[in-house]
Amino acid sequence: MPKKEKAVKQKDTKEVKKQKKANKKRGGGLNTSYLTKMGAHNLVANRSMSFSSISVLSACLLLIGMSLIIIMNIQNLVQDVEKQNVIIAFVEDGADDASVAKVGADLRAIPDVIGVEFVSKEAGYEEQLRDFGVERDLFDGVIENPLPDSYRISVSNLENFKSTLEQIKAIENVSAVRESQDVVNQITTMQKSITGICVILVAVLGIVSMFIVSNTIKITMVSRKIDIQVMKSVGATSLFICWPFMIEGLIIGLISGLISLIITIAVVYFEGGAMTSLLEMFGSKAIALTEYLPVLAVAYIVSGVVISSVGSLVSIRKYLKREGSEASELV
Amino acid sequence: MIEFKNVKMRYKTNGAVALDDVSVRIDDGEFVFIVGASGAGKSSFLNVIMGQEKVDAGIVRVGPYTLNTIKRRQLPYLRRMLGIVFQDFRLIPKMTVYDNIAFALRVIGMGEKKITKRVRYVLKLVDLSNKANSFPHQLSQGERQRVAIARALINNPGVIIADEPTGNLDPVLSGEIMSLFDKINALGATVVVVTHDLELVHQFDHRIVTIENGKILSDIPARNAGELVFKSEPETVQEDVSLASVQEEDVEVSEEEIISTEEEETENA
Numbered sequence: 001m002p003k004k005e006k007a008v009k010q011k012d013t014k015e016v017k018k019q020k021k022a023n024k025k026r027g028g029g030l031n032t033s034y035l036t037k038m039g040a041h042n043l044v045a046n047r048s049m050s051f052s053s054i055s056v057l058s059a060c061l062l063l064i065g066m067s068l069i070i071i072m073n074i075q076n077l078v079q080d081v082e083k084q085n086v087i088i089a090f091v092e093d094g095a096d097d098a099s100v101a102k103v104g105a106d107l108r109a110i111p112d113v114i115g116v117e118f119v120s121k122e123a124g125y126e127e128q129l130r131d132f133g134v135e136r137d138l139f140d141g142v143i144e145n146p147l148p149d150s151y152r153i154s155v156s157n158l159e160n161f162k163s164t165l166e167q168i169k170a171i172e173n174v175s176a177v178r179e180s181q182d183v184v185n186q187i188t189t190m191q192k193s194i195t196g197i198c199v200i201l202v203a204v205l206g207i208v209s210m211f212i213v214s215n216t217i218k219i220t221m222v223s224r225k226i227d228i229q230v231m232k233s234v235g236a237t238s239l240f241i242c243w244p245f246m247i248e249g250l251i252i253g254l255i256s257g258l259i260s261l262i263i264t265i266a267v268v269y270f271e272g273g274a275m276t277s278l279l280e281m282f283g284s285k286a287i288a289l290t291e292y293l294p295v296l297a298v299a300y301i302v303s304g305v306v307i308s309s310v311g312s313l314v315s316i317r318k319y320l321k322r323e324g325s326e327a328s329e330l331v
Numbered sequence: 332m333i334e335f336k337n338v339k340m341r342y343k344t345n346g347a348v349a350l351d352d353v354s355v356r357i358d359d360g361e362f363v364f365i366v367g368a369s370g371a372g373k374s375s376f377l378n379v380i381m382g383q384e385k386v387d388a389g390i391v392r393v394g395p396y397t398l399n400t401i402k403r404r405q406l407p408y409l410r411r412m413l414g415i416v417f418q419d420f421r422l423i424p425k426m427t428v429y430d431n432i433a434f435a436l437r438v439i440g441m442g443e444k445k446i447t448k449r450v451r452y453v454l455k456l457v458d459l460s461n462k463a464n465s466f467p468h469q470l471s472q473g474e475r476q477r478v479a480i481a482r483a484l485i486n487n488p489g490v491i492i493a494d495e496p497t498g499n500l501d502p503v504l505s506g507e508i509m510s511l512f513d514k515i516n517a518l519g520a521t522v523v524v525v526t527h528d529l530e531l532v533h534q535f536d537h538r539i540v541t542i543e544n545g546k547i548l549s550d551i552p553a554r555n556a557g558e559l560v561f562k563s564e565p566e567t568v569q570e571d572v573s574l575a576s577v578q579e580e581d582v583e584v585s586e587e588e589i590i591s592t593e594e595e596e597t598e599n600a
Contacts, residue, residue, distance in 0.1 A: 226421055229421060231434075233381070233410060234410065235438060235486070237404070
């Protein structure tokens with residue numbers, strides 16, 4: 001009995017192949033230009049829904065983009081501060097050359113230390129006087145050089161600043177350390193909280209906009225229930241049914257991305273001054289718009305398209321899986 | 332060929348029996364009426380053929396496909412072999428008559444040139460050439476049903492399945508629609524018409540399968556099998572003449588199809 005079944009099955013596949021071939025000869029593949037046109041047509045036909053989708057998605061993208069710009073600028077600020085942030089470790093006055101060299105080696109061994117520069121007693125004094133704008137000759141013989149030998153240390157990773165500092169202090173023959181921990185603390189706290197808020201914002205907005213686009217497409221699908229049933233009954237493949245909706249989602253994403261991009265450029269151009277002055281307070285400056293414009297444009301368009309395509313796919317999938325009576329239950 | 336072998340099926344919604352040990356075979360070129368009261372299982376019978384519902388037991392074959400094991404992605408190809416006519420017409424309101432019919436061909440990816448040719452032919456067949464640019468709401472019920480039939484025919488399917496095609500029509504229009512199905516059957520298509528209108532059924536001489544409570548109650552063959560009896564008036568004969576002329580016009584398409592079939596056969600041999 002099973003043998004017979006198998007034979008029937010084999011015959012089936014051969015016949016099915018034949019049928020498929022006949023279908024192909026009759027028609028050919030997917031009439032993509034027609035389908036694309038249909039998607040664009042749907043977009044216009046349901047303009048109020050399309051409009052609301054585009055507005056919501058643009059607003060979300062805009063907030064996402066602004067968050068990213070803020071994150072980027074803060075990252076930049078932190079890097080600037082890191083660069084500026086030099087810890088100066090003074091070596092015990094009167095330590096011999098070997099001890100001074102050992103302090104240098106010990107400093108280099110600390111993981112977060114990225115640069116160690118030796119400043120001799122003399123060089124330090126010269127520099128200090130120069131900073132004050134005083135000629136050395138004026139003090140010669142009057143005051144003796146009060147500075148000990150020192151090391152200028154730059155550190156990465158400001159989050160670990162405190163422990164790095166402790167390690168530096170613990171090194172033998174280090175008499176004193178000069179640093180600006182308060183500023184560092186403030187900046188790292190700010191960076192953490194702003195980045196956290198932005199990441200949450202981006203995630204929530206992404207999901208919300210996906211949900212809204214998905215709902216829009218779902219509503220347009222309900223209104224096109226008959227079309228879909230007819231398509232199925234005349235033998236449309238799933239791809240055929242999906243295509244116009246995907247195109248619709250794609251165009252919505254594309255338009256939203258472009259709108260957000262234009263608004264962002266306008267905002268940064270006209271209102272960017274506020275951020276610049278804020279950043280200048282910390283001795284940093286805003287990243288120029290031109291530097292991240294291409295990245296931003298790509299990010300906007302890609303995320304717009306991805307969000308709205310995924311949104312439309314989610315709602316189409318549900319429809320495609322159902323057949324017959326199940327399909328009508330949906331509405 | 333459509334074949335049901337000891338098919339059993341329950342409704343998914345309430346578990347009641349929809350089809351109970353149904354065995355029936357419809358050969359190519361037949362005209363069959365499926366009759367029964369509403370809820371007797373007629374619609375389930377059609378839904379199974381269209382691949383919309385799966386059976387719980389038994390074997391169902393439609394053409395080359397065994398529907399028990401058919402894959403989801405094969406369903407579109409099964410449906411391309413079937414021309415389906417619904418009681419509520421299911422025309423797309425925003426499309427003209429022409430586009431509604433052409434739609435079925437666009438779905439399978441046919442080129443626009445071929446589409447124009449075929450739509451014109453089918454519109455002549457259902458006598459609606461002058462309504463090509465009308466929208467469904469501008470048509471009478473009978474005309475809408477003819478558009479629906481034209482759409483079912485357009486893809487040259489071997490089987491036409493009509494679910495209560497006259498349910499929304501008055502007796503005169505119903506008779507006209509049935510004559511149209513007769514004409515289609517005479518052109519070689521298998522026609523399966525589901526209806527509860529016994530009076531209408533008895534005006535024609537075709538096989539009648541009666542379903543009741545999910546079982547086949549009777550299966551009466553046509554008295555004059557193979558011979559077509561038009562009950563309608565001379566009008567119909569005239570229509571037949573026009574049909575013949577349309578066919579001549581369409582010779583090119585038919586030839587192409589014959590050639591492609593021959594090619595396939597040689598390839599398969």
